Amino acid sequence: MKHVAEAPWRKGKLKMTDRDGQEKVRLAAVGLGRWGRVMAAAYHESDVVDLRSCFSRDPVRRGAFASDFGCEEAQSLDELLARDDIEGLVLTVPNDQHAPIIEAAAQAGKHVYVEKPVAVEPADVRRIQEAVAATGIVFACGHSARRLAGVREMRRSLDSGEIGTPSMIEAVFSNERGLELKEGDWRGDPAQCPGGPLTQLGIHQIDNMNYLFGVPSRVMGVGKRGATAVANTMVVAALLEFDDVIGYLGADWLTPGAFTLDLSCTKARLRYELDFSWWSNSADTDAHTRLIKTEIGSDSADPDGRVLSEHAVKLTPRDHLREEIDEFAMAIRGKAAVEVGIDVAVSNVAVVLAVARAINEQRGVDVAEVLEELRV
């Protein structure tokens, strides 16, 4: 494990410390667009992270980021990677730049957190896996939605047995952003963004379903383009076969924001709804969600005598984005395990690609078929 023996942070000069007197983990942000800023807003005041520097090819964007989040700015990626005091990168560059940057970072001994999807080009997915395996860096992929309090509560409810045996999981993640796509936008290109909202939104729910039920064996799907300026699929619906559970995924880029998970079990149904307005304010997202539990409140041998009872389950708010960066930082120090590492990240992409293939080829697709093409 090269990153333990030779961790560059051991040579660092500036020693910010966390509450326990531990040295903070020094990270740099690479890719400073909208999501890079959303992420930084979530973690730059973390107790365990020292946002030390940043890089973007755009000097104006770079300057603004450095000023807003109180960090240095690097003139080039190479300059950043050459610094001994930078331990890890928070990477939020376009998907097709993930592979080369992760390779360079891994070779420089930098740990990497990368926004989802890890990559969509099979060759890129393989390169990233090879780089991670060869260098032993700590690697984390941004699937923060599984950290939402309601998703955690679903997992707990399943594990405790209190909601009985699960039969269906239905997940929807939609928003209106396909309506404003302009010709030439990478999101409108089926190669860069397979299935449109499937790659951008649906993958979050694929990860949530992975968290609850693992990797589906087989998928099928339907896609529609809608009346937009681009050639990509704007609406996707998919069925996912888990061991004993059927999954549904809806991802629609032509409608106001929606994020829901419906879990059907023998003793209860759980419905989780999130006000998408708060998606990017990770400290407040949980406060704008609700988990509704429906069960038979008054039972009867006569089906018409049964009365359903519905109530909101109390949730303790978390911060889904800060939490995953903190975990990444702690993992760099060997004090935590990364929950969503390379294997889960790759299997999530495999499900996206399998659904896209199912739509294109109008057939059910075994996820193993795609995973074989992605594995090194």
Add this chain to the structure above:
Amino acid sequence: MKHVAEAPWRKGKLKMTDRDGQEKVRLAAVGLGRWGRVMAAAYHESDVVDLRSCFSRDPVRRGAFASDFGCEEAQSLDELLARDDIEGLVLTVPNDQHAPIIEAAAQAGKHVYVEKPVAVEPADVRRIQEAVAATGIVFACGHSARRLAGVREMRRSLDSGEIGTPSMIEAVFSNERGLELKEGDWRGDPAQCPGGPLTQLGIHQIDNMNYLFGVPSRVMGVGKRGATAVANTMVVAALLEFDDVIGYLGADWLTPGAFTLDLSCTKARLRYELDFSWWSNSADTDAHTRLIKTEIGSDSADPDGRVLSEHAVKLTPRDHLREEIDEFAMAIRGKAAVEVGIDVAVSNVAVVLAVARAINEQRGVDVAEVLEELRV
């Protein structure tokens, strides 16, 4: 149109009249099980219907029904069909008895309302169509859910254009009744009840989607058995391709009652939820539903600046079961058109059978393929 020229009610002796002094339409209930009683509770005090008689092979059940709903009881179906004063039947017998009884009724000049599904055996479906076409009886099939106030409001919102262009319709109808199926129950037999909850529950949502978007061109599906005492599928999920809209249908017999419709459009999303406890109390069902409209309340060029707004749409309660029997009765008098006649009933069954085939044969199925087998 034989039923107009020779309508047996013209010879009737008892002349109950409605509020406008019109003679009430004399009906008889055939099949007096749970659903027959639910139906009678809905219509026996209708202003336009005179529930004159009833028949079941079970004399105890028959006596109780006659006593509870204040009607005569027939000793045989033939006796009922021979009466000149009975104009139409409300048929709630098991699915495999629909064809022979409808044939006999049509030949006796009796109009027929039959509970859904019209039939599931292709030969039965053809026989029923032939009987209806040959005799010209008024024929109605019980797909009452489309009469719920929220479903009507969805249709109105689409027609007015106020919610924009639709992209997805997601429908779920589930309950716990698969959990108590015993060996030998017809609901547990894939031949009598294809797809289990698909035939019993899902078909209601298939009709709702028919009402909103017509007949899908192609379907695919996944089914699971679950740990029950019977060999039938207990959980079904299906994707349905409409012209420009993707449909999803979930029907799960292993979870507390759920009835929801989610309609995604460019300007708003509409979610309709029904408290399944009230499904059989048709006068009160609508009062236990809610239609939630979500739209962008505060718009912004910055996606993170957009704020969603959610509010309940006011609905005027209706009575979905009484309404369809009243319409059937009025149609017998030539004063109304039946909304769900033989063609819609058959296409709904075609979708059920297409999904069951898609599950069994693990392929996408064109609904036209099944419709061809059902059409006479």
